[in-house]
Amino acid sequence: MPTFLKSNLTLVLFLLSFNFSIAQEKVVYKKVDTLSLNLEVYRPQGEPTENGFPAMVFFFGGGWTGGSTSQFEPHARYFSERGIVCFLVEYRVRSRNQSSPFESLMDAKSAMRFIRKYADEFQIDPDKIIASGGSAGGHLAAATALIDGYNDPSDDLSISSKPSALVLFNPVIDNGPGGYGFERIGDAYKDFSPLHNIQEGAPPTIIFLGTNDNLIPVETMKYYQTVMQKVGSQCELHLYEGQPHGFFNYRNFEFYESTVRKSDEFLQSLGYLEKRSTLLIK
Template sequence: MKTLRHWIGGLLLLATTACSGPGLLNSVDGITGGGSGVHRAAEGLSFGSHGQKLDVWVPDGTPPANGRPVLIFWYGGGWAEGKRQQYGFAARAFADEGFTVVLPDYRKVPDVRYPAFLEDGAQAVAWTRDHAADFGGDPNRIGVAGHSAGAYIAVMLALDPRWTEAAGVPDGTIKAGVGLSGPYDFYPFDQKRSIDAFAGTPDPESTQPINQVSAGDPPLLLVTSTDDTVVRPYNAYNLAKAMRAAGVPVELKDYPGLTHEEVAMALSTTFRGKGPVLSDSAAFLKARMP
């Protein structure tokens, strides 16, 4: 009973002090055993040219001789919100699946607009390629993933080589990607967040992942859900159609009954029963980064 009272008391404290939904979820996930068997191997490491920071999460124990597959995960927040510290639950989940996980921050609106967050994302890929081996990862097996605006970053970096090339990353470094509830086909801009993030771009159609598909792109898993009213499922459906037309390997998952937020929540231990988001994503990445 004493342990239960302390656990409940901890949840009540978190509920009154946590500043955001993701932050509360991350804290509860840690309390309830999320990521047991993994640890944060590095916190607040600097990368890039604008004072960005990142964390690295890894499984406990000695990595295999050929290293672990590596995953870079970008969180969402409409290109305007979010902190890497709030999304440890996602990094812990993938580390528990055997990945070396890099969890970077990026610059946000209103301080910047497109393409600053893509430039930061590309610099995170460059850092990961240079340093993955320091954390038991294989720099020849790098995948990308993200949720919502973070999925936009991950998918754009996979499909449009302009950004990674500018960061000095060789073509073909990104082997596969997972987009969770991401916006890929949202021009013309008619929502405040997209207007704030992309307005004034000289060539707005070039900002759309759906317009960057070409033969030779890495395979993607696109996840959406029937009850997503934030980023409508047609984004994933339209991009998957374009990829198939170009001969690019793509898988599409549409989880019934899940909202936009619940797709990310399902990565956590607490809400993993909502849907197989983690297992589907991990299986896809491992199959393409053996």
């Protein structure tokens, strides 16, 4: 048994009904007083490469107030079949934990560090960790890459929380005046908002946004792409005409399929996935 599972962490294995060949593990990555925060892990079949499988870490949306790891279960199932170890991250939100967005970000960074620390046990390549998320979860994914502060005091800061690539679904990237969440964040936006902290070395990024998103203006996202390109980072932006916030979710299968396929192609372009056009997106 891996050493990190011999401590106070728990492991629950059970078979998923959609595909009996893929098991899910639930691992505690962090404890805050009496609260345990979990990772749900979806593993590929087969053996990893010499350096390990790529990893993909998903943060659910919900305005740092609610939400569920179930949002990205379909994505985790698909990408685990493609050969990526996928993680669904539970983090603190206001409705359940009376927390602020700052604690949500601390948890996100703790999860990234935990996954990288135990890369060998998870059989992943620590240099190929993709962060992904939707809405406020997209903010958390981007913030693990761009925000230097808001680290949990119990974290080992010698382990990087920064992902190697980002896959973002209508992400909250502007928390400044006029942006999403400013009333909760205030002047801290200067150190919390991804848009205001883009720097050289930002990881390659793909972004999906509906043109009728009532929370995230198209012009804001175009500006984000422009700044990313100015610092020399790849940033693909895919706009979906007439679509609202959350259009990419599984219940909207046409757009779920389209965004997953484009994400797959993006990861192929980075060398994280081999081309495989026959795999059904379901």
